[in-house]
Amino acid sequence: MPTPETEAHTIVMLYCPNLKHLLEPIISMLSSIILFWLNKRDLYKHIHNWTLQYANKGYYTIEIKVFVRLPASLNKERCCRGFYGLLNHNINSQYQLCFGTYDSNPEHLDELPPCELAVNVVEMFGGVEKQLAIGQEVHNKGEYRWLATILNHLVFF
Structure with missing residues (x-):
């Protein structure tokens, strides 16, 4: 799998090969941006997979929020850490995206x-x-x- 640095280098060499020496700071910035998006991709893939796995076993969002934790590789990244309930809210939104807001409890239809x-x-x-x-x-x-x-x-x- 290519690293963010090699991907950034490839992008710069494709579009402006003669200016490589001038674009070293941009290459390092691009690698940071690519790493950020790779981490976000992995974060949302993790949330999606575990939410659906527990939902298909019959758990509700309140229960799924207790079970799902980020792996250490994602938890150490600053952009993936829980901030104001990041994990809880994203699990809830993923569940609602796939199953809707109704949780099969008739009492919740007219509270x-x-x-x-x-x-x-x-x-x-x-x-x-x-x-x-x-x-x-x-x-x-x-x-x-x-x-x-x-x-x-x-x-x-």
């Missing part, structure tokens, strides 16, 4: 609005104070995602 849901959830927990106390216990255990789920309903209450 309650957040305000109406919040009133019912707070009532189910036994009131705002009880829900805050449960949230404090969950916080002390360090289960922050569960804490966000519990306290999210208080925002709309």
Whole structure:
């Protein structure tokens, strides 16, 4: 497989062979750009392959996000690191591209609005104070995602 340097050199020699000595900085810049795009290609291929593999086994996007991790070769590249949920969002978009937004759960076809849901959830927990106390216990255990789920309903209450 050709390296980014050889590909950049080939591009320069094809289009301007007489100016090679003047274009050495451009060759190094081109090799960086080619390496960037090769890494991005590998990143999206990895996301696509693993998302479809788990989706075809019956997993939903929420579950797939837990399983899929980048290999070390991609994780060390700065342009492929997770930034504001890069991997999570791309897995979700790949799943929706192939299967649509419906996840086979009929409850998700006509969900309650957040305000109406919040009133019912707070009532189910036994009131705002009880829900805050449960949230404090969950916080002390360090289960922050569960804490966000519990306290999210208080925002709309």
